[in-house]
Amino acid sequence: MMRYVVHSVKMLMKSAMQYRSSLLMQVIAQFVMTGGELMAVTVLLSRFRVIGHWGAAEIMFFFGVMQSTFALTELFGRGIAAFQGFIGRGEFDSVLLRPRPLLLQVMCSQLDPRRLGSFIVGLAAIWMAAVQLKIAWTAAKALLMAEVVVCSVMLLLGLFLIEATMCFFSVKSIEMVNVLTYGGRSTCQYPVDIFPTPLRLLFTYAAPVALCMHWPISWVLGQPMVVLAQGWYYVTPLAGLVFFALMAAIWYAGAKHYRSTGT
Amino acid sequence: MPFIEARGLGKTYVRHAAPKTGGISRLWKRETQHIPALTDANFSIERGELVGLIGPNGAGKSTTVKLLTGILTPTEGTCTVNGRMPWEDRQAYVRHLGAVFGQRTQLWWDVPIRDSFLLLRDIYALDHAVWQRRLDELIAELDLADFLHTPLRQLSLGQRMRAELCGSLLHEPELLFLDEPTIGLDAVSKLKLRAFLKKENHAHGTTILLTTHDMEDMLALCSRVMVLGHGKLLYDGGLDALLQRYDTVHTLRVMFEKTPDLSAVPASVTRDGDAYILTYEPAKLATSVLLPQVLSAGRVREMTLKEQNVDELIARMYKEMAL
């Protein structure tokens, strides 16, 4: 199984390297684009100084974590994020012919190395913010950050899976689900507690970005949104894994439906 | 002056590609390649002719068509169509020609095909009544009525090709280019398409230049063919003459009631079970001479004469021309 994954990734890297200059261009493009968003946030912060009780550096930290995890998700999850095209081109049918787990195959079918550009900007934002805030890094905090990234990526993959599942049922207006993925990115690059209750509930319990990301981060920043015993900050991000598992199960049910109807 | 005339026509592409070998420098190094797609082509075509252009993949067929449609400018030589050079004042030139590229579409993908035709009416500045009459005619001929209001993207390949043909003939062009028009079509669609093209050529005197890999298309449509290979024009003349030149071996399969005496027959004989296979060259030995000899060799129960099939002939021709 591992060999299959490694081999697929190698192949994808090779095919991406076929168009090196174009790839480099696109990485730079993504860098500039995410940089543009960073600039937009900076413009706002330069006018308003604070957002709620959060200062500029903290906001930058949240922004960085959201952008970098989202970039990682798109980097490895392009097969899911661009599933509509995958079905449309009939590639899913050929996946069904091969003796490997479906979801793994779909994920291994495409990489999106362009997102490295966004990822770098996200990391840079985190780094700048961390320096400004003079965060006292401990092994426990670093470990928690790693957990946050992994769990958030899984959560975001789960959100993309919703859209992918809808593709099995040839639903129109699929763009609506963007509200959760891209809308989630735009919303949750700010700490969720600045928003009114309905939005906050949506992104805490329905699509648990706050559990995965904002709660533990706010603890790392020394300003916990929700006061819990320390150990709990390691538990709440696991909601991302649960969410992913749930959505994957639904996706598989959708795949079953697709095979029986052949949309 | 002929309708289409090419003198020393040629096209060389310049391509930049990464070198195949060499370490890390492959990342930025680029090699320049000159690829001659067509060299020194000379031909002339009269008004109303139906000419086929054949040759293996990469022989220069599409380049020739692109040069004649004004999509490409030549790197050497010249050609005129009805006294005009295609690449000069392209917009004015293309007003009088139609083109169908089997693998590309000239209609608009996402609108109903009738809307595409309406747009073409305005593009070619056709009078509405004239357009309507021509459209009705083509709808009837090409059987378009059922899917006139369907967007192009939803049509089957055969339907799409008919729509494309209609779109390229609405303005009654003097000259029609067809680049592999029957590619991917089923047998019925192919037959219909051929019949239509013949009729169009006959009724309107439209000059048609056709490229294809389908030899049946050639046999059905073209009395004249041009064979291209490695960017050179290798043959230009009658299709019959071409076939005869390569149709060198016939086989006669005969079954006799009893064992015959074939010693006097001047053909080479092999056995295939009960049957005798006689192979001979019709150029040296006429079938009319051979047959009585076979009949006198014994009582014939059954006899079949086989010419080579066209695809085999063409394959042999390509091989002999070292393509």
Place this chain on the structure above:
Amino acid sequence: MNRLWISWKPYLMVFRLRALMETQYRAAALGGLVTQVFFGLVYVCLYTVLYDGADAAALQDTITYVWLQQMFFRMMFSNDGELTNLIMSGGVAYMMVRPLDQHRFWVCRDVGGRLVGAGMRMLPMLLVQLLLPKGCRMALPDSPAALAQFLLSVGLGAVCLCELSAIVDAINMKTLDRRGISAILNLTMMTFSGNVIPLTLFPDSVQMLIRYQPFAQALDAPIRMYQHAAGLPEWLLNVTVQIAWIVVLRLLGRWMWQQRMNDMTVQGG
């Protein structure tokens, strides 16, 4: 006159066809509506927190700006899939067998799609306003005159945008890489037209620069007119700036398309 009419007929026709086609995309419009309302609400919440009760008038202006941004999102961020496919597959060359000015043709098509697409989202978004709590709603136009100026300016903005977009397409034909340079150009377009954050929120020191650059003519200029009825001299200035940019961009785009078409006849599709 008649000749002019005939020569423009195909371009008006493609404008009409594209506009009609856009009306077919109702499912996409509905999906867009939901997304845009959601984003609008998020931004309204965000700005409400940012202003923190400090300046009610400025907050209301920003909220109005946000809703107009969302209403015109489709107009700003529209991508003609047909042209993209043609460029990517090299099919543009084959379109040259039609006696057409390709640049004018695709610009006209684009304007049709964008204007109708914007209209289709604008009306339901206006209805949605009625359902929103009071603090989240957009304000009415400054005056009837402001509304008239706004509508005219939106039309000019759409043309300006399509001329810009045609320039991006010409660049794509050269690089054959829709996603690289054009992604940057699109972002530039979105940011400096005011679609990401209101241009009015940029630092005051760059305001003069930022409101007269070409991208601002597409969205920011109409929104400013909506919020502030200009006197005749100021209005004339605004419209002149819009038209001037259209002329400049059009000439540039035309020239670039001609270059690309010439390249194609030399290089092959």
